[in-house]
Amino acid sequence: MRLLYFAWVRQKVGCGEEEFRLPDNVPTVAALVELLKARGPGHAQAFADPSLLRAACNQEHVRFDAAVSDDDEIAFFPPVTGG
């Protein structure tokens, strides 16, 4: 799967984009977040408090209980502040 990070999530993780092989036992965005926390110190910091994060799956806003698959493009970011 393709992971994208924006704003301070990108800065904490240390990159804006990475390829990731989704294990079989990770059915939801929330489970993916738990897994990503262990990926390194930057990820740990970025994903420490999931309530600060929002997610998109294939460029659509999704809740953390949404299903994910290895074909998806998943993005993590803080609440949007455009306009």
Added chain:
Amino acid sequence: MRLLYFAWVRQKVGCGEEEFRLPDNVPTVAALVELLKARGPGHAQAFADPSLLRAACNQEHVRFDAAVSDDDEIAFFPPVTGG
């Protein structure tokens, strides 16, 4: 006093502006309208139905029960339709 007419009131009266000597026994806009009805056929047509008219005294919207004096500039016109 100075009388001003706009839009179809102007067209029916046949002029946009006229000087008028206000008699003593004409205390309000409504009384002035009754008097103007008798001023000629154009005036009679313009003032036939006062409910179609609006008035301003010295460039301020006024109701027909407003007082008038010979020093005033009084305007008659249909409801406004700008903007």
Added chain:
Amino acid sequence: MITIRVQSDDFDVGVECESLTRHQGETGALVTFTGLVRGDGKLRALRLEHYPGMTEREIALITSEAESRWPLQGITIIHRVGELAPGARIVLVAVAAAHRAAAFAAAQFLMDYLKTRAPFWKEEFRGADSRWVAPNSGDDEAALKWR
């Protein structure tokens, strides 16, 4: 800054926006309303008549009322008079404020009040006929909601 103009000339919305926000570093929101002559295939022209003197006076009152209701940084109102073809701009209301809620509300208030208080009258020309536009009861209701 309040700018009020009654003119036969056209205006440029971009130029008016620019002059309303220049020197206004604290402006975050700029709302404009442009009213245009709505064509219907048969309308040949619109002629706008007004009451010089009272027009400017009423518009000044309306802008003061808007400033007393919302925290605004600037208002520009331009109203054209004379003959206008379908598609032509008639009126511009532009409002600058720190935040969008005030700018949107004030622009709507100004338009509702302009429509029901400012002494302008529209005459429509269709073919060889002309008729004075009747007031819109919706405009009266729109103005009443600000009471």
Added chain:
Amino acid sequence: MITIRVQSDDFDVGVECESLTRHQGETGALVTFTGLVRGDGKLRALRLEHYPGMTEREIALITSEAESRWPLQGITIIHRVGELAPGARIVLVAVAAAHRAAAFAAAQFLMDYLKTRAPFWKEEFRGADSRWVAPNSGDDEAALKWR
């Protein structure tokens, strides 16, 4: 006609108004909202980041929603990205309609939804410091009222 642009270049409100109403003889009302970088004396710049692809997709969804709610004749949305100085234009929402109520309502709806759905993030630079702008709870409430 719907126009959506995400760009680093500035835009001209007048030019966008003109292209939205050209060939639209039945337009009577044109409402624009321009969002500007609000200075506070200390703000050096704002940097706007976005999610290419999703941004255009979300804005297209928002404009479709607006068209399904009001009778509109055209929408233009331009959102700038990259570094912007205080006073710079950030976003333009322009809506053309036959009547002003629809144009005003749709412009406000579009702004409320842009603020809460379109994937943009603002980073503020003050002196040597930078910070990501926090979402405004007022924006969430403004968007909720359209549900």
